[in-house]
Amino acid sequence: MKLIYYPGCTLKNQARNFDVSTISSMAKLDVEVEELARWNCCGTVHALGSDNIMNRVAPVTNLIRVKEAQASEFMTTCAMCYNTLKRANIDVKKRPDALATINEFLYQEETKYQGDVDVLHLLEFLRDRIGFDKLAEKVKKPLAGLRVACYYGCLLARPKEVAFDDVENPTIMEDLITALGATPVQFPLKTECCGAYHTVDKPEIIAERTDKIMGSAHEEQADLVVVSCPLCAFNLDFRQDDARRLNPDFYHLPVLYFTQLMALAFGCDDTALRFDLHHIDPRPTLAGRGLA
Amino acid sequence: MNTTLHISSPRFGGTFVAKIEQVSGQKLLACYQCGKCSAGCPMAAHMDVLPNRIIRMAQLGMEKQLLATRAIWICVSCMTCNSRCPKDIRIAEVIEALRQTVLGTVNRDDQLKIQALSPEAIGALPPIALISALRKQTS
């Protein structure tokens, strides 16, 4: 099986662990991921203003590239890219006038976008196209005993039209984790916002968010937290020292991408995991469960 | 005993209200002030004016006061309010329209001063953080 893959900017920078673990674990599932040729930044946030046509150009250009690759669908793992590309796609499908303006602006593109591409997130691809029961058959090293808090943040759950699971209590990542042999914990703050881009100039907000969210995972006795967004990962992992300064009782926990747990369970080697890129090193925790 | 409360505002239904409704695509008068948006807002603790009050002030056309709030820059468009509003009002879109109004004025009042950040701080940040912060807070 072949699948067009849109990595996005951060997976080629700070989140290379997300990129390599995605490609390696998909290979174990006999899915050949082909990186989209000439992809560009999605813009990271959907333009909420109805008159902001300009910010819809970047996502639509990517949809044109997918058509140029002779495909009608593609997959991304970054929750932020997924959300932005999917919302722009829904929006221009509903508004032919806006789409016409964008196509006109992109007059140098031979291919015109006509709303004929589907945006998929890797989690829904795994559930709907592979199946978690089939995926479980590929597990070489079951993650037995590992207690995992699945964090969705905002972008996989909201708004309703992009969500591929329940908006208030999604469980798709828990189902995946269970298929890998791990134990998902209850996690009431799984869809609470991490503070997102306030990490740039309002670190005090991120410290408060990280303390609250990671604290809730710790209360549920999670060994680690898994995410699907490199911005959530940055805030919840790299801002833990700020959370500790805010709350001396803050307990450090590692933050992993769900694809890293897949790669680990499928028996991929260290080059597919890149645990060296984390702030809180997950290796001692994994070793404690006999997994590293 | 019946109490009747009369609210009047010279700006009610004015051009500012019409513009916010148009850019956000929302009918502001649909809001009946239940407060559910503010109850679930993860940023409420950091806001000077809560989301339900932002909607109320927008209904009343309180342009100057609204555009001067810190809250419109604290809202991160997490969409929690949108997904829970019993009247299906997209509060996040209304707040985006308010931000865009500030950024679209002649002063182009950018809220993120990237020059104020050290090169080390910028280097440590992932592209996803910098790009989203700039898209949301600069003109």
Ligand code: SF4
């Ligand atoms: S949840 Fe909706 S109806 Fe209730 S106060 Fe907020 S905007 Fe108004």
Ligand code: SF4
């Ligand atoms: S979108 Fe903004 S106002 Fe609404 S809940 Fe999120 S941060 Fe609060």
